[in-house]
Amino acid sequence: MSIVHCPQNLVWMDYRDSNGEVTFIVTRSEPVRVHPVEDAGDGEFYFLSNLDQNVAGIMKTVHLFAAPTDRSTADVGRVLRDALAKVLVHFYPFSGSLTISPEGKLIVKCDGRGVPFVEAAAECGMEVVGDISIPNPEKLGKLVYVDPRAKNILQTPLLTVQIRVRWVRRGLAMNHCMADGISSVDFLQSWAETARNRRLSRAPFLDRSIQRARHPPKIRFPPHEFAELEDESNLTQLFESEPNRYRAFTFGSDELDRLKLMATVDGSCTCFVALSAFIWRSWARALNMDPHQKIKLLFAVDVRRRFQPPLPVGFFGNGVVFGCCLCEAGALQDNPVPFAARLIQAAVRNTTDRFIRSAIDYFESNRARPSLTATLVITTWTKLKFMSSDFGWGEAVQSGPAELPHKVVVFLPQVNGMKSVTVVVGLPASSMKAFQEMLEL
Secondary structure, eight states: EEEEEEETTTTEEEEOOOOOEEEEEEEOOOEEOOOOSSOTTTTEEEEEOOOHHHHHEEEEEEEOOEEEEEEEOHHHHHHHHHHHHHHHHTTGGSSSSEEEOOOOOEEEOOOOOOOEEEEEESSSHHHHOOOSSSOOOOGGGGGGGOTOOEEEEESSOOOOEEEEETTEEEEEEEETTOOOOHHHHHHHHHHHHHHHHOOOSOOBBOOOOGGGGSSSOOOSOGGGOOOOOTTTTTTHHHHHHSSSEEEEEEEEEHHHHHHHHOOOSSSSSOOOHHHHHHHHHHHHHHHOOOOTOOOEEEEEEEEESSSSSSOOBOOOOOEEEEEEEEHHHHHHHHHHHHHHHHHHHHHHTTHHHHHHHHHHHHHHHHHHOOOOEEEEEEEEEOOOGGGGGGSSOOOEEEESOOOOOOOOOEEEEOOSSSSOOOEEEEEEHHHHHHHHHTTOO
């Protein structure tokens, strides 16, 4: 990839494939700061809960829209920019910046810094971008703007937008401390409604004080998600010494039904539990871990209705905690899939209001973040309606992460509306072949 500063405040980038051939060229305008059209939260310090503190990091997503045949896209930039300025009145913390509170925690300073908005052009059609279900930072990263001057998370904007006009493409870089998947979708839906001159169907509930820690803290559950595990299998060396390979595997409705039967012994089993159990077991076996290696599975649990009382409708923030399963690799590898499924089901059941409050209080006391040694993290987008936001040019035809940490597996919905799930996995090259072989049902 090469970057050249061009006339008219454009930045020119070319993406080359493995043979060095140029596959597409992107030109970016200089970013324009978008501010709320009305004063909102000026001078305020916006509270971030301990659930937000835990996930501070930039999420990069790409959303592709087919060029409409019934209207021009020449005004895409203006429409999206104007709508963003209007919707930021309701989501004003996005136009602030991160700072450190007197307690040593992240907090948003509503200083009106604004949201960087970049218009880009690419000398290619959507077919060159291809299937975005497989993360490719070298290619998809060109569709997302990140401030190159930012040296740390405090200097990085809370939200940036890059759009491309002809084949409508939108790349977002959003700090996860501002919103989980559900809140991100709510923001996109509100932005889309504003772009179509509609009233917001659901106003955001911005007050996160309902998630404050208790004083004194009451830690009632072992904090397994924060447990530091010994790397007895030299996994860190393996991941660092080999190139990481990403693959996408699609499970159709028949395969998902077979998985649910395979994972169920007594009672019922959800699709998420069955698929997660199967993937976690296959992942551990593909990495050929020491049987005595302690391993961990973390997965996001939506706790909006598990709080007592439940979080208000439209709650904006992070309404998730990590469900955690912990066992020895040998037990996971040698036992059939129902073993893992029961661990996951138990972790879901244990995610009660008392558990959530205990996790919040534990962070307050220890400022710990979940350890990822010998850990797989599963996140699911299957119920997130990222592609349903219509800004006036129809719904998105593809949506996905621009990049993915190698210890994170993501479940994506199929775009054809069928009951199927695409699983995106990253593994060292030597382990990927073994993993693929284990997925045959």
